[in-house]
Amino acid sequence: MMLNWKNFDQLDSYKELKEAKAVCLKDVMSGESGAERVKSYSVPMAEGLAYNFAAKAVDDAILADLKKLAEEAQLTEKFEALYNGEMINTGEKRLVLHHLTRGQLGQDVTADGVNKREFYENEQKKIADFAAKVHSGQLTNENGEKFTTVVQIGIGGSDLGPRAMYLALENWARKQGKLKMDAKFISNVDPDDAAAVLNAVDAAHTIFILVSKSGTTLETLTNETFVKNALVKAGLNPARHMIAVTSETSPLAKNEGYLAAFFMDDYIGGRYSSTSAVGGAVLSLAFGPDVFADFLEGAAAEDRCAANPDLMQNAAMLDALIGVYERNFLGYESTAILPYSQALSRFPAHLQQLDMESNGKSVNRFGEPVDYVTGPVIFGEPGTNGQHSFYQLLHQGKNIVPLQFVGFRQNQAGMDDEIQGSTSQQKLCANVAAQIVAFACGKEDENRNKNFEGGRPSSIIIGDQVNPRTLGALLAHFENKVMFQGFVWNLNSFDQEGVQLGKTLAKKVLAHDTDGALAVYSQLLNI
């Protein structure tokens, strides 16, 4: 099929959606019709998850419009082109292959003279072998002692995704007896970040993973040298404590300064790299290769759902389209990610990068300005903590913020007590159920200060437990959601030119090559 890369506002369905009759969420969510809605407005996902959109301000008419939009924007066909190896990242002239790190949805993809699925599988296998040697004590430190800790040095996509995934599974793994090594992360060029981590670990028993695709990321190389200097001062040999995750063409590949090197490539964007060697090395060392393999299985299963052309069986696509409707036609500027799970404490920070760096753009994939709004501001904290923080504005503020809840029926640690007639887990779940209805339906009160207007839309993804498989599915869901939204907005969701200017100017400051305002700021900051 010939793909049309049209701007969103050039589509017929854009006009139709613009004229669509708005849904009164409060009305449709009330009474028995509300109950029916919660039962029927649900899309199954992989690994027992389900996406429930009953509390979104859509109805069957709008869903029909969104279905037309999906077809007109060729969302399924574009995803197909992507996973079959078309050059979707037009700005950087690159394929987009992160799905291939966890499964193969379509035909063989060959690039750089190799079958890329085989390449990614091979790297995963290399990592699994390396992790097995570390865990068994076949590979030890200089004194023949086992390594107990792993520290990832990376920033952005080399940090946020892997860190969020590690935190999501740390307590699950402890409970399951699968926590093989503690993991920590160094990211910020602020020297206090590396100093704090070095203070907290026993360097003699630590493996450091340097993660940089290009092998040139300034913050990461700075932190690497910082760590190496500390190791040398401690009488340790850095080459016995460091591994690299990088591209085959980078200066870090085939370098004697590292115990081993594992490869990703230019077809994996940083923010999409948790299922590549970038996440694979640290997660396989921390939890064992089997856990990482399960995580990939969950992501692959959810990718298969995203390839389903039936919108009502494709949660990522539906989530994407409802988000577009809210952003472009209801005018909502931001979206809150609210997982009712302490394990997902840094998941919102990862999605913040995933979404805002992918779709926070003003030009289409051909570099032409677009006349419609694109990616929203993303923020969030775990519930119930958020309830005691920023929910005041979400309930009663002047602007409406769409909400994306995530909830699980079981906890991870299996420690729970019945207190005042219910367990903590029940209290947690009761809160997320209550919030959805409170936001949607509100509650009238003559005292306007205690009045809740309602009409505040949310969706929820519900699952049994945060574990490697559901986590993989959850991650893939959001990656695919962002991809579909990028297709609708006709963006290149896979480059990030917006980060370049700051880097260029920072180099000038460090070279003392500044004038005007920049020179004065530099003085004020004693550079």
Place this chain on the structure above:
Amino acid sequence: MMLNWKNFDQLDSYKELKEAKAVCLKDVMSGESGAERVKSYSVPMAEGLAYNFAAKAVDDAILADLKKLAEEAQLTEKFEALYNGEMINTGEKRLVLHHLTRGQLGQDVTADGVNKREFYENEQKKIADFAAKVHSGQLTNENGEKFTTVVQIGIGGSDLGPRAMYLALENWARKQGKLKMDAKFISNVDPDDAAAVLNAVDAAHTIFILVSKSGTTLETLTNETFVKNALVKAGLNPARHMIAVTSETSPLAKNEGYLAAFFMDDYIGGRYSSTSAVGGAVLSLAFGPDVFADFLEGAAAEDRCAANPDLMQNAAMLDALIGVYERNFLGYESTAILPYSQALSRFPAHLQQLDMESNGKSVNRFGEPVDYVTGPVIFGEPGTNGQHSFYQLLHQGKNIVPLQFVGFRQNQAGMDDEIQGSTSQQKLCANVAAQIVAFACGKEDENRNKNFEGGRPSSIIIGDQVNPRTLGALLAHFENKVMFQGFVWNLNSFDQEGVQLGKTLAKKVLAHDTDGALAVYSQLLNI
């Protein structure tokens, strides 16, 4: 002076600001005029901090309008009324006295039959005495061993502020030899939160602080019981391991289940409680009472700046007014908090509560709907991490997000290396300087994908180092900023009725007293 509590859009200065000529930030920040602007658009703060607003889209004409607004809205007079003990929290009919926890700006305030400054000072002294006994080993566990760890159990304002402050000073204190006890925090009702903390501490040597003003916060009491059960299982006596921070009238006061109880009162809102016993207990135990006293000194010094009627000497008021201008007349919906300091990693999460819970409201202090927008969405992460995450949208997204930078000339740990010609600290500072100019001035490029439009406003607070005094000043700055904005918008910034409905519905779910949509959600979540 008679105070006028008028809605913002009833003020003459509202109309003037609406008609004010917009400033082209790119133009004014370019060339030598830009350099002059950075030198002159700066307001001194306490503890050597300075608020620089050169990169905000204001000029002398708009500043004159803002000055008029400050006068017409009686900002100085309203602050004066607040610290002199007027009932500013009209909804709950309470005084607002958090400033009094750290100093006295005006006349004696008597409430509940006592001088409140003396009351707060006395609690601070009780905490100092208790901490001294713990640190000296005069107060020990059942086995006569020293306590080494402190765990705060609280949620919302009893968690976010104290946690952010602890993290901000932890590495500073370690370097200064002032880290007396490690601190950890339990907040979420998710049982995995408490389980993880209990796994990570040695309970036999831990003091737990239960923090709940009312003594009835469900999440906190649940977590307390959870912890007590775990202590009993471990053969420990909870009454030998727990202290309470609460109000004198709560069930936790004068209760034999606690080693000690320290008091706050109804005049300290949770999100304003870091300088009360809520922050005082954990920070005094972790760092020693002297460090906490310095923190209060810094806050008190900045409060004195906020009481200055001269707008150009009052950073909190100016910051507030520029924010109002951006929100109500330039139409910006969210604000990013971007501290270039890893120590301030959770400071944005605290400000998110402080701001969104205070001013995320749709009715004025008399409960009447307002026709203008109020508090923005607040989010943020430390730089340089954010640069590799969501800055793409900030630079090139369709909506403009005002930015609040914070930067320091020195790190805390004193570990730094020169790498590629500059230290990590210099790289950190170079990045924040570069970002301000990149956002303001942009950079034209024929390739629109690499084009930066600029015109994206920011301010920066610059200081020498994150330490107890500067941290206190920084905290007070933001508290006072939010207060002044609430005055302009004619809100009651000190209640939070928006959190009630969710609580009520959650109780119904736990009592199985539901129907309609709520009943179905409850089933889906297995409650």
